[in-house]
Amino acid sequence: MFERAALIGYHEIGLKGRNRAVFERQLRDNLDAALAHYDVTGAERFSSRLLVRVRDRSQLDDVCARAADTPGVAYAAAAYITSREARDMDAAALLAVRESPEAQTFAVEARRSNTDHPVRSMDINRRAGQYIVDATGLRVDLSRPDVRVHIEVVQGAAYVFSDKRRGVGGLPVGTAGIVISLISAGIDSPVATWRVIKRGAVAVGVHFSGRPQTNDASERLVRKIGDRLSRYGGIARIYVVPFGELQREISLAAPPDLRILLYRRLMIRIAEKFAAVEGAKALVTGESLGQVASQTLDNIAVVDDAAALPVLRPLIGTDKLEIVTEARSIGTYELSIVEHTDCCTLFMPRTPSTHASVAEVRAAEKALDIDRMVTQAVSLAEFYEYPCVAYRAPKRLPEGVTPAGRASRSRVQVESEGS
Numbered sequence: 405m406f407e408r409a410a411l412i413g414y415h416e417i418g419l420k421g422r423n424r425a426v427f428e429r430q431l432r433d434n435l436d437a438a439l440a441h442y443d444v445t446g447a448e449r450f451s452s453r454l455l456v457r458v459r460d461r462s463q464l465d466d467v468c469a470r471a472a473d474t475p476g477v478a479y480a481a482a483a484y485i486t487s488r489e490a491r492d493m494d495a496a497a498l499l500a501v502r503e504s505p506e507a508q509t510f511a512v513e514a515r516r517s518n519t520d521h522p523v524r525s526m527d528i529n530r531r532a533g534q535y536i537v538d539a540t541g542l543r544v545d546l547s548r549p550d551v552r553v554h555i556e557v558v559q560g561a562a563y564v565f566s567d568k569r570r571g572v573g574g575l576p577v578g579t580a581g582i583v584i585s586l587i588s589a590g591i592d593s594p595v596a597t598w599r600v601i602k603r604g605a606v607a608v609g610v611h612f613s614g615r616p617q618t619n620d621a622s623e624r625l626v627r628k629i630g631d632r633l634s635r636y637g638g639i640a641r642i643y644v645v646p647f648g649e650l651q652r653e654i655s656l657a658a659p660p661d662l663r664i665l666l667y668r669r670l671m672i673r674i675a676e677k678f679a680a681v682e683g684a685k686a687l688v689t690g691e692s693l694g695q696v697a698s699q700t701l702d703n704i705a706v707v708d709d710a711a712a713l714p715v716l717r718p719l720i721g722t723d724k725l726e727i728v729t730e731a732r733s734i735g736t737y738e739l740s741i742v743e744h745t746d747c748c749t750l751f752m753p754r755t756p757s758t759h760a761s762v763a764e765v766r767a768a769e770k771a772l773d774i775d776r777m778v779t780q781a782v783s784l785a786e787f788y789e790y791p792c793v794a795y796r797a798p799k800r801l802p803e804g805v806t807p808a809g810r811a812s813r814s815r816v817q818v819e820s821e822g823s
Contacts, residue, residue: 406496410467411483411556411563412447412454414476416575428454430794431476431576434637437793438474442467451517451558457485468569473635475602477571481554483563488521493528493555494535496564500553501536503566507550509543510536514555521557528555575604577638578794582606583716584679585688586671587642589625589744592719593690594633594736595727599718600688601638606795608682609642610675614746617648621744627788632735640795643678643787644808647671650777655751657771664698664756665765666772669710673774674781676713681798686714692727693720697756709762 412435417427428449435447435454443460444467456471458464464482471480484496501510514528523531532555533544556563585597587609597607611626623644633639647667654666675687691699698707708715719727731737783804789797 406484406486406492406499408458408461408464409483409485409563410444410456410458410464410471411481411565412456412471412477412571413479413481414452414454414571415478415573417476418452427476427576427579430578431474433793434474434476434576434578435471437791438470438637439467442470453556455483455563472569472571474576475572475574475604475636475638476576478573479568479571481565481568483556483565486562486564488519488557488560488562490523490531493557493562493564494532496562497532497553497555498536498539500564500566501540501542501551504551507542509545509549510551510553511544511546511549512536512553512555514557516557519557519559525557528557572602572636574602576794577601577604577606577636577792580604581686582608582640582682582684582795583686583688584675584682584684585609586675586690587611587626587629588690588746589622589629589740589742590690590746591724591731591737591740592692592695592727594629594740595730595734596688596690596718597639598633598636598730598734598736600716601633601636605638606792607633607639607688608678608684609639610671610678611642611644612647612671612674612746613644614648614651615646617652618745621742622746625739625742625744628739629736630788630790632739634790634792635735637792637794639790640792641682641787641789641797643785643805645674645781645785647781650781651751653777654772658768660753661755661757662760662765662768663751663753665703665706665760666768668698668707669765669769670774670777670781672707672710672715673778676711677778677782677802678785679713681801683798684713686716687711688716688718690719691717692722692724695724697758700758702759702761703757706760706762706765709765 420427432447442463445457447454447456468480468482486492486496512529512533514525551566553566583600583605585607587593601607613623630642658666782802785805786808788808
């Protein structure tokens with residue numbers, strides 16, 4: 405009986421030169437955290453791969469699926485660990501083929517990595533292939549086989565598997581710093597957040613709720629979206645900012661056609677306050693060029709004028725159908741289409757400006773007490789936390805900012821005491 409393990413490969417990390425070990429260590433730590441609830445060993449590095457030994461074989465498929473969802477992983481495979489003896493590799497190859505009982509054709513693909521094993525890859529292919537033919541009667545098809553058996557021969561052992569589960573790729577979370585993501589309950593911003601997570605960033609969300617002008621439906625959905633994104637280990641915290649009263653204030657003092665831009669400029673300034681607390685180096689939004697009135701080039705420039713940090717827009721050249729497809733794949737779409745009222749729909753003008761200038765928007769802002777509005781918004785914020793091994797929470801928070809759970813319990817206690 406051969407030992408079973410999840411064999412984990414990566415691609416982009418292998419191109420990192422002298423910094424490669426840093427990326428490998430972070431990926432190993434992230435995998436250990438992702439697989440903490442399974443009966444497995446810690447991830448071991450060998451020959452440009454990682455190996456997680458699975459003690460409970462019934463968990464092997466789930467372990468591979470969980471590993472494949474970890475940014476930085478190119479593939480995860482349920483492997484047999486064997487000696488480099490021909491009889492063991494051939495027997496494991498036969499077991500791997502039989503994991504696909506409906507297969508009519510097969511191919512064997514052997515590779516030697518950093519090893520002194522004397523048998524050439526081509527000879528391993530022929531020998532294992534003949535063994536499988538003799539045992540099963542299956543036909544060999546090198547171009548389009550029903551099942552492809554991989555034999556990875558390294559120093560001291562061989563790893564045999566037939567099913568490569570494709571990973572999400574990218575870079576390990578924690579290798580690209582922290583970003584603040586302006587995240588709504590809509591379709592776009594969760595996908596934008598996912599894209600920067602996949603590039604190795606730790607995402608800290610800021611959600612602008614329409615409260616007290618709306619109910620808390622968007623907040624509940626965003627929290628669930630955070631739960632979905634937390635599967636990938638890259639979202640650490642979501643701050644919720646009650647924004648409805650500030651929008652009402654802007655709507656009463658500003659030209660109607662500029663309201664949306666003034667909302668967004670204020671959001672940027674508030675988000676940057678959280679960026680300073682979290683040590684974030686950039687902001688992230690879900691904007692796509694030309695999708696709505698505020699996302700023309702002129703209006704994007706107006707919004708960026710309020711920012712001191714870079715504003716990343718991972719979806720800028722992506723159309724709605726592409727965004728929807730990606731939202732489905734990461735599991736946020738069904739949440740994002742639940743009916744809710746968010747701050748984006750509050751006090752909407754009939755004809756928002758599509759080509760505003762920085763000068764006219766700055767002039768309109770003179771009627772607003774921006775510093776007081778930013779301070780007020782931050783002081784009313786609450787936050788939810790998510791497991792992220794690469795995240796270190798700030799030691800100090802702005803005055804008034806509280807964990808959402810604690811704040812909720814306090815309100816319940818007050819209501820019960822009053823009754």
